[in-house]
Amino acid sequence: MSNSSGAKATPLHVVARVRTLMRQLVTLLKNTVTYDANNSAFEKSIDMLYTGLKSFLDEHETLPLRIRKKEITFDDQVVYVPIGRSDALIHPMYRDGVRKLTFSKDLTREELTSFAATLVEARETDPYDSDLVTALWERDLANITYKAEDVYLETQEGIGIDDLVEEIRTARERGPEPDGTGPADFLLKELGLASGTGASLEAEVESLREEDIEKFRSQVMDEDDSRILERSSSICLEILESTSKDDVFCRTARFLGEICDWLVSVQEFMPVCSIISDLRTIAQQPEVPESTREAISDVIRKRGVSERLSEIESAMEKMSDAKMEELFCYLGQMDPVAIPPLCRTLAEAETRRVRYMLARAISIVAKDNVRDLEPFLGDKRWYVVRNISMILGMIANQDTLPYLEEVSRHPEARVRREVARALGRVRKPEGLRALKALMRDDNKMTRLAAVSAAGVIGGDSAGALLEDIIVGKDFETKATDEKRRVMEVYGTLGNGGVEFLEAYIEGKRGDASEASRACAVYGLATAGGSGARKTLKNLLERGEGLTRYAASEAISMLDGRTDDSARG
Amino acid sequence: MTPQGAKLEDSRLLIGKDQAREYQLANELVGRFHVLLRNTRTHDRNNRAVVANAQAALAKINGLLDISGKVSFDIAGDSLFLNGIRLRPDFSNFQAFKSVVSHARERFIRSFSFDDAVDEDDIVAFASILSAVDPEEDEPYAQIVERMAAEGIAGIEIGHVEERGPCVARRKDKVPDPAEAVVSAFASALYFVGKSIDEGIADTGVTPRKMKRVVQLVVDSILASEEEMLSLTSLKGHAGYTHQHSLNVCIYSVMLAHRLGLPKNLLREIGVAALFHDNGKVDVPAEVRDKDGPLTAAELEAKHDHTSGGVKALSHFKEADRTILRAILVAYLHHLDIDGSGYPQTRREIEPDAVSRIVRIADIYDVLTSPRTASLKAFTKDEALTAILSNAGGQLDPTLARAFAHVMTRS
Numbered sequence: 005m006s007n008s009s010g011a012k013a014t015p016l017h018v019v020a021r022v023r024t025l026m027r028q029l030v031t032l033l034k035n036t037v038t039y040d041a042n043n044s045a046f047e048k049s050i051d052m053l054y055t056g057l058k059s060f061l062d063e064h065e066t067l068p069l070r071i072r073k074k075e076i077t078f079d080d081q082v083v084y085v086p087i088g089r090s091d092a093l094i095h096p097m098y099r100d101g102v103r104k105l106t107f108s109k110d111l112t113r114e115e116l117t118s119f120a121a122t123l124v125e126a127r128e129t130d131p132y133d134s135d136l137v138t139a140l141w142e143r144d145l146a147n148i149t150y151k152a153e154d155v156y157l158e159t160q161e162g163i164g165i166d167d168l169v170e171e172i173r174t175a176r177e178r179g180p181e182p183d184g185t186g187p188a189d190f191l192l193k194e195l196g197l198a199s200g201t202g203a204s205l206e207a208e209v210e211s212l213r214e215e216d217i218e219k220f221r222s223q224v225m226d227e228d229d230s231r232i233l234e235r236s237s238s239i240c241l242e243i244l245e246s247t248s249k250d251d252v253f254c255r256t257a258r259f260l261g262e263i264c265d266w267l268v269s270v271q272e273f274m275p276v277c278s279i280i281s282d283l284r285t286i287a288q289q290p291e292v293p294e295s296t297r298e299a300i301s302d303v304i305r306k307r308g309v310s311e312r313l314s315e316i317e318s319a320m321e322k323m324s325d326a327k328m329e330e331l332f333c334y335l336g337q338m339d340p341v342a343i344p345p346l347c348r349t350l351a352e353a354e355t356r357r358v359r360y361m362l363a364r365a366i367s368i369v370a371k372d373n374v375r376d377l378e379p380f381l382g383d384k385r386w387y388v389v390r391n392i393s394m395i396l397g398m399i400a401n402q403d404t405l406p407y408l409e410e411v412s413r414h415p416e417a418r419v420r421r422e423v424a425r426a427l428g429r430v431r432k433p434e435g436l437r438a439l440k441a442l443m444r445d446d447n448k449m450t451r452l453a454a455v456s457a458a459g460v461i462g463g464d465s466a467g468a469l470l471e472d473i474i475v476g477k478d479f480e481t482k483a484t485d486e487k488r489r490v491m492e493v494y495g496t497l498g499n500g501g502v503e504f505l506e507a508y509i510e511g512k513r514g515d516a517s518e519a520s521r522a523c524a525v526y527g528l529a530t531a532g533g534s535g536a537r538k539t540l541k542n543l544l545e546r547g548e549g550l551t552r553y554a555a556s557e558a559i560s561m562l563d564g565r566t567d568d569s570a571r572g
Numbered sequence: 573m574t575p576q577g578a579k580l581e582d583s584r585l586l587i588g589k590d591q592a593r594e595y596q597l598a599n600e601l602v603g604r605f606h607v608l609l610r611n612t613r614t615h616d617r618n619n620r621a622v623v624a625n626a627q628a629a630l631a632k633i634n635g636l637l638d639i640s641g642k643v644s645f646d647i648a649g650d651s652l653f654l655n656g657i658r659l660r661p662d663f664s665n666f667q668a669f670k671s672v673v674s675h676a677r678e679r680f681i682r683s684f685s686f687d688d689a690v691d692e693d694d695i696v697a698f699a700s701i702l703s704a705v706d707p708e709e710d711e712p713y714a715q716i717v718e719r720m721a722a723e724g725i726a727g728i729e730i731g732h733v734e735e736r737g738p739c740v741a742r743r744k745d746k747v748p749d750p751a752e753a754v755v756s757a758f759a760s761a762l763y764f765v766g767k768s769i770d771e772g773i774a775d776t777g778v779t780p781r782k783m784k785r786v787v788q789l790v791v792d793s794i795l796a797s798e799e800e801m802l803s804l805t806s807l808k809g810h811a812g813y814t815h816q817h818s819l820n821v822c823i824y825s826v827m828l829a830h831r832l833g834l835p836k837n838l839l840r841e842i843g844v845a846a847l848f849h850d851n852g853k854v855d856v857p858a859e860v861r862d863k864d865g866p867l868t869a870a871e872l873e874a875k876h877d878h879t880s881g882g883v884k885a886l887s888h889f890k891e892a893d894r895t896i897l898r899a900i901l902v903a904y905l906h907h908l909d910i911d912g913s914g915y916p917q918t919r920r921e922i923e924p925d926a927v928s929r930i931v932r933i934a935d936i937y938d939v940l941t942s943p944r945t946a947s948l949k950a951f952t953k954d955e956a957l958t959a960i961l962s963n964a965g966g967q968l969d970p971t972l973a974r975a976f977a978h979v980m981t982r983s
Contacts, residue, residue: 110656133780133893141788142837146648146658154760154785168759168811175807176755181946188940188948190866194875195936196907196914197963205954208961209981212974220971221833224926229894236897238920239904240887243880245919252884259887266892 014079021060022067026076026084026093028053029120033092036120050120054113067107071097096126100135104151111147119148230272237263237275241282254299257283261303268307269315271327273334280304280337301339308342308369317349320358328361335365343369343376351380351388363391367398374403381407386416393419397426405434412438417447424450428457436465443473452489459493467501470494474524475514487520491527495536502528502535509543509551522550529558537562594639598654599665601632601643606668608699609675617696626695633686633695644685646731647676666831667982678707679716683731690727697723754800757789761822765847766815769854773885780893787822787843791836794826802827806942813862813944814853820942822847824934825927828972831979844895845902846931852881852903864945876915879904898927906931909967929969933976936960936968953980 032049039046060067070077076084076094086094097105122143126136137152154165192199240260247253260283264276286292287300306312316331323331335346343366350362370377380392393411396404408430412423424442427435435457442454455473458466473479473490482490494501507513508524516524525543528536540562543555608625615622636643636654646653652673653659661669676684679702701719705712713732720728764786767776793801805820825846826839834842853861856878860871867875882903889896905928908914912923924932940951940959951959957977964973 130891131779131781133891134784135781138781138784138788141792141840144836146651154789165756165759165763168763169755171811172755172759172762172804172807176804180806181808184943184945184947184949186864186945186948188943188950191939191943191948191951192959194867194872195939196909197936197959197967199959199962205958205961205977205981208964208974209977212971212978216971217832217975220926220969220975224832224834224838227926232894232897232901232925233892235922235925236892236900238918238922239883239900242904242916242918242920242922243883243887246880247884256884256887259889259892262890262892263897 014081018064019078019081019083021056022069022078022081022083025053025056025060025067028056030084030093032116032120033124036124037092041117050113050117054111054116057107057111057116061107061109061111065109069105069107071102071105073098092123092127096123096136100126100137101152101154102137102140102150103153106149108147108149115145115147118143119145229266229270230275233263233267233270233272234275237267237279241279241286244283244286250293250295253296257296257299257303261306264303264307265312268312268334271316271319271323271331273327273330276307277330277333277337280307304337305339305341308338308340308345310345310348313342313345313349317352320349320353320361321355325357328357332361332365335362336368338365338369340369340373340376343373344379347377347380347388347392350391351383351385359391363395363398367395370395371399371401374399374401374407378407381411386414386419389414389416390419390422393422393426397422397429400429400431402430402432402434404430405432405438408435409438412442417445417450420445420447421450421453424453424457428453428460431461433461433463433465436461436469440469443469448483448486452486455490455493459496462497464500467494467497470497471504474508479514480517480520484519484523488523488526491523492530495527495530495532498531502531502533502539505531505536506539509539518550522554525551525554525558526561529561532562594636594654594657595659597632597635597639598659599661601629601636602652602659602661602672603665603668604629604632605699606665606671608695609671609703612696612700613703617700622696622699623692626692626699629695630690630692633690634688637686637688642685642687644683646683647673647681660833675702677733678712679705680713680733681716681730682733685729687727687729694725694727697725698728751797751800754793754797755804757793758801758804758819761786761790761847762811762815762819765818765822766811768848769814769818769851770812772854773851774888780889780891780895783844783848783899784840784895787826787840787847790819790822790843790847791826791830791839794823794830794839795836798827798830805938808942808946813942814850817938817942817944818847818850820938821849821931821934824937824976825930828930828934828976828979832975841895841898842927842930845899845927846934848886848899849882849902849906849931849935850878851885852878852883854885855881862944864947876907879907879916901925902928902931904928906935908932910969911966913967929972933960933968933972937976937980957981 028049032046032053035043035046035049057067067078069083071094074085074094075082084093119140122139123136126139129135129139137150140148140150189199237260240256240263243256244253244260247256260279264279267273267276267279283300283303287297320328320331335342338346346362346366346369350359350366353359353362366377374396377392377395381389383389383392389411393408396408404426408423408426412420412427414420414423420442424439427439427442439454439458439461443451443458445451445454455470458469470490470493474494479487479490491505495505504513505524505527508516509521509528511521514520525540528540537559540555540559543551544559547555604625608622608629611619611622611625633643640655642655644655646656651658652669659669676682698720701716701723705715705719709715713730716730720730764778764782768778790801801823805816805823808816822843826843829839829842853875856875860867860874863871883900886896886900886903902925904916905922905924908916908918908922908924908928909932910924910929912921937956937960940956941953943950957980960968960973961977964970
């Protein structure tokens, strides 16, 4: 019996051994996908294959395999046939052009593990970027060699590679072409170089030092992804600024977006901020056509889509504070399209610092697009509504008021309290309408927040609201600390309130208890000014009980204050 | 990446202090042995230089024996392994490695090892025998063994290539001519770059994967047979000027980077960047691109646009791959000098990166030695290198200029 080359055929028992090895290789591939390197099942499969292969190679030196579309052969004998289309052994090899695979005698266990990992990874590699041959080339396995066909070079009509090979052979046989005679010194000038006569070739070559080479080598090795990305983004921006061709602009802008994606994936947020800022500057140039402006918007808009944001989401919780600040700058530059995904991320965020950073970022992005937050104010989760209310407070413009007013009736007290705070931040008298109700809320903390907010808004309307509370029927039933807080806030509204407080202390306004009047004394302290001080001194001299004690404390408070009214 | 893959990559980084010392001694030993092979060809065994080198080699062998107890060199392909670990030559002893490996391979020596019985005389005798046996003669390996036995060399053993067994012998018959493999790689790269320049990257379905595959062939060919690849750069008349120029610059750049000791993956990045450095010329009018004489100011300006044209062409790719980004840097910066002269002048003051500086030198060399039209008188190799070195330090990176001259004069 002989094989196709006429040589004596390989004995059947040898072919059977190779078939077993192939089965073991497939098992190893499966286990590589399923298990970690230290898993016993994985260890067992690699040991089994390695032992078998080593034993075979010790006897035969090499194991050359031919990879065909539907089978693997050894010495023209079929040793493996794939079971299904998703076969992990033949498919990636054949698809990428591997036609011969050879295991050699000095094969190591590590090489085998690496080979299996490469085959498995090749199944998930984007064929646009890489393939199995490239991966094997990168691994550079000394004892697992391959021969690949250049299947990626599609020959088209006209001259093909074979013709070119033939032409090169002919040119080589023909020898060097005779040189031209025309002067070519102008080439130096075109290359921007000085005339080349000053250097001694030998001396210069001899002056080459190993340490200079080492320095250059480290320079190249230090050029990491971030540095390359930064430089290439600068180049793209240079092109964008100089081109007048719309298609070029759009293409370069899109590619810049790709660079941004990469920078974000390696958490280099500041260069992206700078790119976005530059793009916005370009878009603002009056001569920039609308289509170009749209291309820029598109690049910025795509930063904020869910898929891109989800990549950062998982990394947020582990970021350092400094990195978190960089991320805040980046997120703050997003297009409003990012508002919903950012809000969803906020809803899921686990730690307070992440939530706070996200809230700050959303408040910047949503500043002119408050309406985009509205859907989240109807969320069933109270804490989501609370966080959005906080963001509305951070935005702090008139547009937020209708939404805050709406949500001020939320059943959850913690939401209402946040709304009260937010209304204080907005500082618009129109916010007092909602605060009026919140000052009478069932929840004490909400009431206190509403009172403080009214104090921040200030003005006569706020003063009138607080007076209503103070003279109200149920004021007496409140806890002392709440009453004192209301009085203190009222005192901050200005000297106009001093008269009211004096009258209250004297019992001329409302039907107040001694405790309530004492609270009003603290209100006078926050009001400050000469009138309040005079009243407090009188109370200290002529007053009694709680009122006198409060006056004493209030004067101390005034003395401790550094503002002019206290000093006076 | 699978967990197994990650583990392996990490383990590659583990190099101990002893191993580093072992590397150094082995490198030095190869250097000494290379000199010995040369000296024993022209000098007798008592020559002072021969003896001094043998003494130095013996010192290195003893140093290696102290560290690992054995000194065994294996040759596989173009690589030299010490005690099973591949040695990587540095710039200064690149030639020495090549010479020792080819010397051994031509005489069918697969391995040679030294033990503690070796002395100075053994080393001189061994080198003399290796120099004396002509590889063209019948069975050079057998002759070497015979002479070693006759001289009573005790501490050195050699291994025969054919000891690898029948499979190797059978495979050997089918091994293609390395020169043919180089021509094939050259043609593939030429075909590929030609299409992308003539028809544009956008229209020819060029992808990062295809670029890598093509340049991998070029890198492999350079690693396997540098001279063979270099010889093809001077051929003319079988391809358009820009096509051949692009490939030549790729070959020179990879050669230089290889001699500088840069890793294989980086050689590929550099190769891709160099191969596509002039892709922007697709938009430069042919009458400017191939003008048979000096360009006018307006023509120069039109030609200078090819740097941004290259970026425009390369930004066609749908993803920002590292290889593509490198190519973008080089396409844009390969005419910018280290002193800020050249073009394009950028608002953001972008300096040329290391790879652009390599390609700048390779580009100049090829432009001068292979002018754009056949009627122009090309610079000789020495003239071109002198021109490059005259501008080193000011405009061109001096280390790279000298290293390139070193590569070209010693190839």
